[in-house]
Amino acid sequence: MQISGGPSGRPPNAWDNIARDALDAVAAANQLRRPRDLDSGAPDTVLSSTGQPVLSFASNDYLGLTQHPAVRAAARAAVDAYGTGSGSARLIVGSRPVHSRLEARIAGWRSAEAAVLFTTGYAANLGVLDTMGRWASVICSDELNHASIIDGCRLARAPTRVYPHRDAAAVDRLLGDASGPGIVVSDSVFSMDGDLAPLADLSSVCAEHGALLILDDAHLVLDHPEPLHPGCRVLRVGTLSKAVGSLGGFVCGPRTFTDLLVNKARSYIFTTAAAPAAAAAATAAIDVIDSEEGDRLKARLRANIDRVRPGHRSPIIPIIVGDEDQALTASAALAAEGILVPAIRPPTVPVGTSRLRVTVSAAHTGDDLKRLTEALRGAGIDA
Numbered sequence: 001m002q003i004s005g006g007p008s009g010r011p012p013n014a015w016d017n018i019a020r021d022a023l024d025a026v027a028a029a030n031q032l033r034r035p036r037d038l039d040s041g042a043p044d045t046v047l048s049s050t051g052q053p054v055l056s057f058a059s060n061d062y063l064g065l066t067q068h069p070a071v072r073a074a075a076r077a078a079v080d081a082y083g084t085g086s087g088s089a090r091l092i093v094g095s096r097p098v099h100s101r102l103e104a105r106i107a108g109w110r111s112a113e114a115a116v117l118f119t120t121g122y123a124a125n126l127g128v129l130d131t132m133g134r135w136a137s138v139i140c141s142d143e144l145n146h147a148s149i150i151d152g153c154r155l156a157r158a159p160t161r162v163y164p165h166r167d168a169a170a171v172d173r174l175l176g177d178a179s180g181p182g183i184v185v186s187d188s189v190f191s192m193d194g195d196l197a198p199l200a201d202l203s204s205v206c207a208e209h210g211a212l213l214i215l216d217d218a219h220l221v222l223d224h225p226e227p228l229h230p231g232c233r234v235l236r237v238g239t240l241s242k243a244v245g246s247l248g249g250f251v252c253g254p255r256t257f258t259d260l261l262v263n264k265a266r267s268y269i270f271t272t273a274a275a276p277a278a279a280a281a282a283t284a285a286i287d288v289i290d291s292e293e294g295d296r297l298k299a300r301l302r303a304n305i306d307r308v309r310p311g312h313r314s315p316i317i318p319i320i321v322g323d324e325d326q327a328l329t330a331s332a333a334l335a336a337e338g339i340l341v342p343a344i345r346p347p348t349v350p351v352g353t354s355r356l357r358v359t360v361s362a363a364h365t366g367d368d369l370k371r372l373t374e375a376l377r378g379a380g381i382d383a
């Protein structure tokens, strides 16, 4: 059969136009993005395409552990012991001692009864909300929660009510109106603003209403100052991909809950287990974090944050510019000086709140921070 083709020789297909038009719309909104390669994960690195030396203030490697000798060695040893991939889901034949050891290590580190591993933090949020949402009458979600929480709420079968940022009184009202057990979900450190959730108030409200509190600690590297109400049921989600310097996610809390996730969470069950090297690297990194060396790294991170914005509570330092084009221009001006600070724009953040998102690491040196603050000043930007 002869099929008439377009210029590429392929038959015309409506999807070619759909994809092109959609991509054109992204470009017309000046939002077209592509990954750019860097020669290494250290802050002081090189743009692979041009060879330009750059200093990055864009990574979530808050303690510099992606480059730590013990973490790298653990990954190499796991490759030698187990090979590269896991070959299967955890519940089939993909589980190795490195996975189970890591779960026990996370539980000990986070003072939880048990932990369950996911292949990313994103998958952990999908899994915990999809699962626990089956028995909830309502899910209350902060308006600035991370995309993975938003997607988890979409998967959950309970209705989601979005509450104003950090507003525990609004949560109290929503739970008061609920017909059965509710869930409250929040970033503990907000990923684009670097501010903290009101954990004392949220956990008190949850305790009063018998609601389950799900906290996403993806960016919690320095201690949160507020204790949780002891009567509150809490599940804590975390990522191994940021301060822990590897790849993966977890949920920790009472064992009944983690066992339930193992048996119900689709993003746990229907995906291949994490590469053994990633699990081994994460375990070694947690050993570092949970040691005196980890305390020193955190103290250094604290001091580095203070050099940019004294007293700011997290390594995510947003510099709100407002207008999208101005944020892009500011980011480009810094890039011309060899300083990488991304412009964050809608839809990642609300319209009118485009910003530069500076992330600081313990791996930055005093000179690195001096270069950043001078470049910001040179570009007329007040941190």
Ligand SMILES: Cc1ncc(COP(=O)(O)O)c(C=O)c1O
Pocket: 120, 121, 122, 123, 125, 146, 148, 187, 191, 216, 218, 219, 239, 240, 241, 248, 249
């Ligand atoms: C608040 C928050 N939760 C979850 C995630 C997802 O974690 P991961 O990168 O491990 O999938 C991220 C990271 O992008 C995040 O910022």
